[in-house]
Amino acid sequence: MTEATRRTPGTPCWVSLMVHGIDATQEFYGALFGWEFVPGPQQLGPYVRALLDGKEVAGIGQLPPDRHLPVAWTTYLATNDADETAETIRCCGGTVAVGPIDAAEAGRMAICSDPTGAVFGIWQAELHHGIAAAGPPGTPVWNELLTYEASAVGKFYRTVFGYEAEPVVSPDVDFLTLHVDGRPVASLHGVGTELPRDRGPHWMTYFEVADTDAAARLVTELGGRVLRPPWEGTAGRRTEGRLALVADPEGAVFTIVRSAGG
Structure with missing residues (x-):
């Protein structure tokens, strides 16, 4: 478990990046921000969590070779119930592209977009509460x-x-x-x-x-x-x-x- 605590719904709680070359991406951000990496949930393929001074600050995952999606950082917003929030998103004109699915015992998540197409994630925390450090360089x-x-x-x-x-x-x-x-x-x-x-x-x-x-x-x-x-x-x-x-x-x-x- 991280030192982070469960966030109030709507609070940004995590950022994640899906890329084609996960090893090269780790080298880039490791050199830029001083991050170290540990394995994370593998539900959507290879995935690592970035640590700064031992505290989790971000995630990086590997896109499937046949998925030619834009590479972009995704902001995750906290929820107490990912399924209920996903349904509300649909009812309000948004889209749920992935999930909700369980990320091992870490929590439950979905990838969504608002009515204009901006992509964001929702995160229902269980063992993983999200960013454990914010403020120091690299966070x-x-x-x-x-x-x-x-x-x-x-x-x-x-x-x-x-x-x-x-x-x-x-x-x-x-x-x-x-x-x-x-x-x-x-x-x-x-x-x-x-x-x-x-x-x-x-x-x-x-x-x-x-x-x-x-x-x-x-x-x-x-x-x-x-x-x-x-x-x-x-x-x-x-x-x-x-x-x-x-x-x-x-x-x-x-x-x-x-x-x-x-």
């Missing part, structure tokens, strides 16, 4: 949905997970912060036509780093790409930091951030 620290219009898809997420949504009141910004039990846990950012055509709506994972510029250079040295060079801005949760948008060698896109005061 996921925020999750944000990039979509066409935040308010429209926000109704879906509020209905399914019971979020309280805090909008940014501005004619120039389409942004909602999702709250669980009064605290911010994720955000929805409507970017309209600025959404990449080759990706569509998608969840973005932010990983903390000690030095954004150095980490961006290391991404390139390790065979990845820098899609947007480091800039000063807000890390989804509207806290200041230095960020860069990058992709691993298989094309999985993520954001690295040195949070202000971190």
